[in-house]
Amino acid sequence: MTTGAVQPKLIIHGGAGSSLKDKGGLEAVRGSLHTIIEEVYGILMQGASATEAVVRGCKLLEDEPRFNAGTGSVLQSDGQIRMSAALMDGTLQRFSGTINVSRVKNPIDLALFLQNSPDRVLSDFGSAELLRELQLPIHNPLTDKRLQEWMEERKDNFSRSMANVVAESSGRGTIGVVVLDHEGKIAAGTSTGGKGFERIGRVSDSAMPAGNYANSKAGISCTGIGEDIIDECLAARIVVRVTDGLSLMNAFERSFTEAERNKRDFGAIGIDATGAIAWGKTCEVILCAYHTGDRIGDALEMSPEMGVGIA
Ligand code: GLY
Secondary structure, X not given: OOOOOOOOEEEEEEEEEOOOHHHOXXXXXXXXXXXXXXXXXXXXXXXXOHHHHHHHHHHHHHOOOOOOOOOXXXXXXXXXXXXXXXXXXXXXXXXXEEEEEOOOOOHHHHHHHHOOOOOOEEOHHHHHHHHHHHOOOOOOOOOHHHHHHHHHHHHOOOOOOOOOEOXXXXXOOOXXXXXXXXXXXXXXXXXXXXXXXXXXXXXXXXXXXXXXXXXXXXXXXXXXXXXXXXXXXXXXXXXXXXXXXXXXXXXXXXXXXXXXXXXXXXXXXXXXXXXXXXXXEOOOEEXXXXXXXXXXXXXXXXXXXXXXXXX
16 A cells, blocks of 8 residues: 555556447456556555556556557558657656657557657657667567458458558547656657547657646646647647646646547546646547546446546
């Protein structure tokens, strides 16, 4: 058990989209998310820091082929997998990330290493060099399912603009973790295989402060269409609103009302320093689950309309 004064809080997501069907259905997704919540909350109760817990959660989600990050990432237009991940330590207000990296099991490991580097965001070439330097084992994140999806799309001569990966049926798959630890410290992490079928060199929001941001007041991880998240600068926008005095719920409500008006397609999860946990979406479903300290819950059966929730 922790000796800290603060009750740890945890929220995770495995993407957003239009349906849970291709993810194995409601119970399968719930099972995956709740198992990961239990493991990560367990290490928080043993005294893990917010950053340690975020990295553990991201790795577990990256290793779950159901979700579009790490193993199970979608393929880009040229049939290659390129992944992006970011980590933000809210106490240090320090962002690090890797963009379009290949052949690694856990892109979040690179973001963790870069937290203590003078160069904190690396693109594809630099990320590949860092993998070599760190001597991380080569890993092929391709799954049969993702290859089949790509082959199907090829048959149609790429008539659809993005991969058919539900709940990322319009390329909305990502994973993310936000934590408040026993010392009241916040961290956020996000990792993705991208939209699927994107142009080579396209940069995801997940390794930008638009998609993953934290300070001492709040932390946010986003999922959805990266271009929409960037246009709203969603993660930083919500964190700044909380920093300026809005409650987490009000910051979510205001940001998602604006997003709906602007016809954006995404979701987000967050935690603030008071221990409030929130989620929001403009699309039909957000695959998120949380631990309040008293109970595990999720938003898998939330109504399909735009909405926000709090725990
Ligand atoms: N949000 C993930 C992406 O658009 O790449």
